[in-house]
Amino acid sequence: MASRHQFDEVPALNLTSMIDVLFLLIIFFMVGTKFVETDRQIELKLPQVKAGGALSAAPEKKVISVYQDGVITLDRKTVTLDELTGRLAASRSQYKALGVLVRGDGTATFQLIANVLNACKQAGIADLAISVEMAKAEKNNARR
Numbered sequence: 001m002a003s004r005h006q007f008d009e010v011p012a013l014n015l016t017s018m019i020d021v022l023f024l025l026i027i028f029f030m031v032g033t034k035f036v037e038t039d040r041q042i043e044l045k046l047p048q049v050k051a052g053g054a055l056s057a058a059p060e061k062k063v064i065s066v067y068q069d070g071v072i073t074l075d076r077k078t079v080t081l082d083e084l085t086g087r088l089a090a091s092r093s094q095y096k097a098l099g100v101l102v103r104g105d106g107t108a109t110f111q112l113i114a115n116v117l118n119a120c121k122q123a124g125i126a127d128l129a130i131s132v133e134m135a136k137a138e139k140n141n142a143r144r
Contacts, residue, residue, distance in 0.1 A: 061099035061129070062091065064120075066112050068105040081119050088123035099127035106133075 064084065065073045072079055074087055092098045100120050104113040113130075120128055 059091075059095055059098065061101045061127070062088065064100060064102045064116055066102065066104040066108055066116055068108045070108075070112055072112075072116060081115055084116065085119040085122050088120060088125055092124050097127060098125060099129065100125050101129045101131055103131040 063075055065076075067073075072081065072084060074084055079087065088098070088100065102113065102116055102120070104116075117128070
């Protein structure tokens, strides 16, 4: 019985595309360094300023509390919906990125909270947060 020998060809590694990419990177960095050198040759004296912080510190978020009986407080002072909108708009005119935290009683109707959220929208408040608390059963699961 004649044995047949099968010779497997060794796969050739084609480096053409890898060399092309390498040459493109070399050309890119060579051209980039030429631009940097020409920028350094321009004789231009730039103005100097002192390092300074923000003009004023960002104010803390305003806290709005909505109670079950319909009482609304802004930073612990009782207000009506119209007063709330006016005060928030006035505060926002001083600081455009004013934030508001709405805290609502869990047993209050959602309509009360919706009215407060609408007042915030009318005042142009974009940074709005709602305070919630995890239920007791979920607290135990979260600790595991």
